[in-house]
Amino acid sequence: MARPKPSLRPSDPRFSCGPTKKRPGWEWGALAAAPLGRTHRGGVPKARLAEAIERTGAVLDIPSDYKVMIVPASDTGAMEGALWSLTGARPVDVFSCDEFGRRWLIDLRDELKPEGLSVHEAPYGQAPDYGRANPAHDLVFTWNATAAGVRIPDADWIAGDREGLTICDATSAAFAMDLPWDKLDVTTFSWQKCLGGEAQHGVAILSPRARQRLREHRPSWPVPRLLQWFEAGAEDAAIYAGSTINTPSLMCVEDYLDALKWAAREGGAEALIARTEANFAALAAWTESAPWIGFLAEDPSVRSTTSVTLTFTGEALAGLSEAERWSVSRRMGVLLEREEAAFDVIPHPKAPAGLRIWCGPTVDTDDVSALGPWLDWAYESALEELGIA
Structure with a gap:
């Protein structure tokens, strides 16, 4: 016979890996100030988007010469925007150890097919051999494999004097793990992961080297408008000030702002x-x-x-x-x-x-x-x- 039921329940039973539990004390009133029914292109709505960008950089303590932008379609849109717009200039090493990392592998192997693609896979529960990374190549990897429970322990395998770009899916790591910004050129995540925000948008953080690639390189394949980042190569690109590629949900943005404010109150x-x-x-x-x-x-x-x-x-x-x-x-x-x-x-x-x-x-x-x-x-x-x- 099974043991009796425990007497103490978790006060909140939400342990989903995405979308995740909202911040402690969250209430619907947190969304009351959302500027709904207004255009996102100006006034208060655009200011909200710009504030979300500024607060993201502050909470994550990103370097002053890195840029943050809000992009369509959650972390998937952010990673695919990076792959479609940035790769093709150099050979690519892609590392995968779960279903989500495998999606980027499939994008590269079956859709984009850049010259010099090297695939490094590992089964669920194991990490690929990051020691095989070539510093002359672009490197594509997932910092935390959400479906496999495997993370990258450190960035020692990434060369400080690398020639290629590093493109990192950090959606289950940003705000919960220490990310080595000096080793990351493109970092993507969705705010429905570690901050419990409402799913819709993605965030991409670009190093100066990534922005230079956007200025100097155009891939050989056609890039859908939703995945085009080329304008972000400019240092004063409007996207870094709150303009977006497509129409954002101002309710979701308000919820993200609430989560960021909570994160700042907690201590960053x-x-x-x-x-x-x-x-x-x-x-x-x-x-x-x-x-x-x-x-x-x-x-x-x-x-x-x-x-x-x-x-x-x-x-x-x-x-x-x-x-x-x-x-x-x-x-x-x-x-x-x-x-x-x-x-x-x-x-x-x-x-x-x-x-x-x-x-x-x-x-x-x-x-x-x-x-x-x-x-x-x-x-x-x-x-x-x-x-x-």
């Missing part, structure tokens, strides 16, 4: 990283005590602290097929949601069976600590309901 990126690491430590402590679950990433140095991905390790499931193991994940998800103890903790559909729990900065550590006993209960209950000894 350093404080958000500390919140994330405290959450991860709480979940890791429980994981080490649970005999039926373990980290998908066996190497501690590459384990994500935001999208923490776990896999079944106990003897009870050892002889089962992956489909049968997935039935346990799905049943656990149903039980936890029914009890309002945890929402959205099953892995990405293309990942191995197990659990995936968001520990980013908008989550409270007390909720992570309260979650562990519920996961134990849900696992035992799922095995009992499914008739697994």
